[in-house]
Amino acid sequence: MIQQMQFALKQVQQKRPLVHHLTNYVTVNDCANITLAIGGSPVMADAIEEVKDMASMASSVVLNMGTINKRTLASMITAGKTANQKGIPVVFDPVGVGATRYRNESALEILSKVTCDVIRGNASELCFLLERKSETNGVDAAINAQDYDIQTMVVNLANTFHCVVACTGAIDIISDGKKVIKIYNGHKQMSAITGTGCMCTSLIGAYCGANDDTFIATCSALISMGIAGELAYEKTKQQGLGHFHMGILDEIGKLDAQTIAQEAKYDETEY
Amino acid sequence: MIQQMQFALKQVQQKRPLVHHLTNYVTVNDCANITLAIGGSPVMADAIEEVKDMASMASSVVLNMGTINKRTLASMITAGKTANQKGIPVVFDPVGVGATRYRNESALEILSKVTCDVIRGNASELCFLLERKSETNGVDAAINAQDYDIQTMVVNLANTFHCVVACTGAIDIISDGKKVIKIYNGHKQMSAITGTGCMCTSLIGAYCGANDDTFIATCSALISMGIAGELAYEKTKQQGLGHFHMGILDEIGKLDAQTIAQEAKYDETEY
């Protein structure tokens, strides 16, 4: 699988996929910069009048619910449907789902109208999507579902929505409903920076925009982010969170096949 | 008071307050990151459909008028009223008030409908709120109210709105209408970074979300920001403004009881 991930990165760097983001205004700059750093080309556009045109020319479409409202929800659905018609992969990040009724309804509306190729969230967000209940302590919520078997949840969610599901946390778990990958890369300090989840989702968008195998693309994105977090922490820990934030972008920009081979830490299993 | 501020910081780090922000799209990333860096948990959400739910579960609500519009003004008022009903502290940042009629009307509408626990602004913004006139040279306006006694203005404003008022500038002045604290921490270079005011407000939100005494919470937040600015300037002055910006987040993330004791510079008086 290392070779597949190395190839996936090379594809991103060579094809320079156009990643159309409909995303939140909190972490959007980081999402654009990380897409550029991995080798993609980001475009952010959410006017209902243009999302059809923009999604049509994109290599992938990222729907991130972070600061969703009525206007942008409608644009996300239009962009997502357009991508579906054209066979362009859609990556969905249900930020904060479980926290408010509106957020819940919005996520379920998107999932009912748009076929998503990849869903990425934390355990509490994905839990909600599976159970349509659960509670979150806001967007960066810690999971109180410790007694829940997260791996089973991820596999079930993948089978429910017939897509790849990526659950990020201390250990990342990715499944397409059959295969399961656990990724051990990353550093706990990443949760002290806003947007590391959103950046993961943008990386998935970039990888999926340049690779047909969305499962490998998603694993590659999460391993890329995890490795970048580890290397950035090593180099910036003396300085602190502001420099760590910049360090993550540094390391994504320097990522290459050799670093992936040296640093990737994961398990593969069939479920 | 040092011990009270040390305790206030510890409370933030232990309680990890959820700070619901309705804020501008210019400095929102910094607001989220500084909330995380001090130990809080930021959530940004401004859809009218969800702000009641989000504010209800928050530890504090921050209303920042930076890029206000009709849609977000309505959401701010709803979020603020909800917080009032639930006894959740509301921190108000009347960014740029005095600059345009719309901004003036919006600030006064918020203040008439929402009981704010803390108001933070620069002298020209607070002047306007007190006098309902004054002129600003835009958002980062220098005060031409030099002949005005700022301390009296802050005390009067605190008594007018029955809340804590924090006026930030070369010297920060905080009052609850009786006690007055002057804080001498900070560095003039901080005004060359956008959002240092907004970041202060977010820190106040984090401290108020974890502490019952809003006066101590506000003083702690401003001293935290001032100390971070000083330490960051020392470490990054050779490099420049971009690194100074990151340095502020570095230092907030490293702040501890000892640093507060060593670095805090302030005067207390009764008015």
Add this chain to the structure above:
Amino acid sequence: MIQQMQFALKQVQQKRPLVHHLTNYVTVNDCANITLAIGGSPVMADAIEEVKDMASMASSVVLNMGTINKRTLASMITAGKTANQKGIPVVFDPVGVGATRYRNESALEILSKVTCDVIRGNASELCFLLERKSETNGVDAAINAQDYDIQTMVVNLANTFHCVVACTGAIDIISDGKKVIKIYNGHKQMSAITGTGCMCTSLIGAYCGANDDTFIATCSALISMGIAGELAYEKTKQQGLGHFHMGILDEIGKLDAQTIAQEAKYDETEY
């Protein structure tokens, strides 16, 4: 011309022009910070209810189409018209024009209703404005108009809209319809950071807000950005893209007359 550019910088630092931005939510923080770093005072406001008031008191108005929508398009037109009535310079950045029909119509609507003093874009964007056709591969599009003579295009566009046109790329070309300046400063790594184009536009806004000669102001802004990119790259290349991003802001903040004299690389010609 070096002396004129040195004078232009001094004017920015002394007059501290208020640059009213109506801009996108992706790069807005960088736009504000670079405006501060060069010595200006940024204000971001896009509510239709206040843009007349804000534009009226501004030294210059920047219209950046990055994440335009119906609401902000109307505000841009109102702000632009207000600036025209008051004789305040308007700088237009038609981000991504050519990519979608809505973006094309919006750009042409702005240009038909607002007299722009400066238009800045990349070759594909400016090509579209001239030809009203052309194709872009999204916002950061590479130009497939290699066989097109960009200099002729810039001159023609300047004559068509009776304004200064700045085309940024490997070589920057600026014309007022008669004079042409080519700027060789900059580093190719700048295109791996989102918003270097937007930041250029904000610098043009700051220079035009403090100088009557918009041609010199525009050249000064692009040379400032190019020099900052080169110096930042030298200092941060070991670290990577995140630090390079901060480095650009560092260098703009340290720019002075001597650095301009030492580092500026350009040609002047009459067309």
